[in-house]
Amino acid sequence: xxxxxxxxxxxxxxxxxxxxxxxxxxxxxxxxxxxxxxxxxxxxxxxxxxxxxxxxxxxxxxxxxxxxxxxxxxxxxxxxxxxxxxxxxxxxxxxxxxxxxxxxxxxxxxxxxxxxxxxxxxxxxxxxxxxxxxxxxxx
Numbered sequence: 550x551x552x553x554x555x556x557x558x559x560x561x562x563x564x565x566x567x568x569x570x571x572x573x574x575x576x577x578x579x580x581x582x583x584x585x586x587x588x589x590x591x592x593x594x595x596x597x598x599x600x601x602x603x604x605x606x607x608x609x610x611x612x613x614x615x616x617x618x619x620x621x622x623x624x625x626x627x628x629x630x631x632x633x634x635x636x637x638x639x640x641x642x643x644x645x646x647x648x649x650x651x652x653x654x655x656x657x658x659x660x661x662x663x664x665x666x667x668x669x670x671x672x673x674x675x676x677x678x679x680x681x682x683x684x685x686x687x688x
Contacts, residue, residue: 552640555632557671558653558661564589567596567620571607574598574619585650587659588623594652594659596623629654632661634669639663 564587565574567575574586578600588596598619606624607614628642629652640673653661 552671553632554630554634554636554653554659554663558632558663559667560661562587562659562662564659565598565619566590567623569617569619571603571614571617571619571622574622574625575600575603575614578603585662585664586619587652587660587662588619592658594627594629594654596625596676597627597650597652600648608673613664627652630663632654636663637667640668666667 561567563577563581565577567588567590567652569588577586578584584600586598587594588598596619602622607617610617617662628646628648630639630642632653632655642651643649650664652659653663655660
């Protein structure tokens with residue numbers, strides 16, 4: 550029986566507006582203990598920013614991170630899935646586009662995110678990635 554994205558996705562989303570400062574996004578990631586934030590305008594997905602994006606696209610470029618907005622650091626070329634799609638479709642997208650996370654969209658609005666860690670926990674919990682992904686975060 551095929552498994553659907555809704556069965557393994559993370560539905561507790563953290564979102565920010567495009568004009569949010571890089572510093573504020575980094576603080577939100579720290580406070581929420583997450584590595585990715587969705588960038589939205591209203592209820593529409595505009596991008597995705599990871600902790601790595603903040604380092605490579607914002608901090609490494611220099612300038613004041615309090616003045617620089619997350620819009621300059623986020624990935625805007627997104628590949629998405631719906632909650633009803635099979636997990637195999639999310640895996641194909643991740644492989645094809647070399648991404649670690651795929652936003653889940655329902656009727657044009659973000660409702661979740663599925664990561665390679667979510668897939669590893671579900672499909673191979675004894676693997677190193679599954680084990681690490683299921684572990685409690687470092688304090």
